[in-house]
Amino acid sequence: MKLCLQNVGWRVRDKDIVQGASLDFEPGQMTAIVGPNGAGKSTLLRLASGLLRATSGDVWLGDASITTLSSAQLAAGRAMLMQDSPLRAQFTLRELVAMGGQISAPFMSTSVRLELAGLLLERVGLAAFAERDVMGLSGGERQRVHLARVLMQLEAAVHGTDRAPGFLLLDEPISAQDLSRQHLVLNLARAHASGGGGVVLVIHDLNWAAACADHIVVMHEGTIYAQGPPEQVLTNALANRVFGLEEGRVRIHAATGKPYVLPHDMICP
Numbered sequence: 001m002k003l004c005l006q007n008v009g010w011r012v013r014d015k016d017i018v019q020g021a022s023l024d025f026e027p028g029q030m031t032a033i034v035g036p037n038g039a040g041k042s043t044l045l046r047l048a049s050g051l052l053r054a055t056s057g058d059v060w061l062g063d064a065s066i067t068t069l070s071s072a073q074l075a076a077g078r079a080m081l082m083q084d085s086p087l088r089a090q091f092t093l094r095e096l097v098a099m100g101g102q103i104s105a106p107f108m109s110t111s112v113r114l115e116l117a118g119l120l121l122e123r124v125g126l127a128a129f130a131e132r133d134v135m136g137l138s139g140g141e142r143q144r145v146h147l148a149r150v151l152m153q154l155e156a157a158v159h160g161t162d163r164a165p166g167f168l169l170l171d172e173p174i175s176a177q178d179l180s181r182q183h184l185v186l187n188l189a190r191a192h193a194s195g196g197g198g199v200v201l202v203i204h205d206l207n208w209a210a211a212c213a214d215h216i217v218v219m220h221e222g223t224i225y226a227q228g229p230p231e232q233v234l235t236n237a238l239a240n241r242v243f244g245l246e247e248g249r250v251r252i253h254a255a256t257g258k259p260y261v262l263p264h265d266m267i268c269p
Helices: 041-049 071-077 093-099 110-123 139-158 179-194 206-212 236-243
Strands: 003-012 015-025 030-034 056-061 078-081 167-171 199-202 215-220 223-228 250-252 259-261
Touching (some): 015 056, 015 223, 030 041, 030 179, 030 206, 041 078, 041 167, 093 139, 110 139, 139 167, 167 179, 179 206, 206 259, 215 236, 223 236
Parallel strands (some): 030 199, 030 215, 078 167, 167 199
Antiparallel strands (some): 003 015, 003 056, 215 223
16 A cells, blocks of 8 residues: 655745645655755644645545544554644553544454553553553654554554554654664554554654665755655765755765765754
8 A cells, every 4th residue: 555645835925835746755765855944844743634724726535535544544554743742731651642542443342452552662662650640751762652642543454453554644753752762663663564563754864864774865945856765865966966065975876875964964064
């Protein structure tokens, strides 16, 4: 089941925020959306999720327009982790994660849902805090518990079947994480893709994008500037035109063949 954008646009007050976006997101693949601030990355992801309705074009999940799907079908087919997931209610971590399966798997028993929530908390490194109040967590810990919640949404929908989970849509999922937890979060995303689910993430770190993604989409001024494998897309010419980096800042890792940018090269004299 693919997630497809067909000539999608979003226009506000005579201004095109996203225009003419056509993309096929594949199951089993991890796609990173990169670009400068204000390029339309998060808007594109919200359009793909159905949280924003396109003002032109259409979004398809499998063989159906996303606008025709029921809330349960949509919840089972894709889950979205927002940049900011505000929460002002008192729940334990286990309770919050378990809520992720309420719409996508309405017939799952409470006991099974809570058991699966515990396993997901273990995967995001928060099992020891399962009975703690969410409001007592740090920003990075809250970001990871919400990751567990959206994973719950997809995995509950296919629990006990041989079907692959749906699309995991992540908007800046490592923005509040230290380096080791960045690695943890991105490994979880890769594992989701390896299990047959699709992953689409917005990320500012070009090095992580190149290291982890199978496919990169570069957004610039509301349009898709380039897309393809990291080693073909992240060139010195693109880094100069889109990100304003001087020529020669992009290098190739000798062991992996992946492009990377060395921050030390950009320190002001």
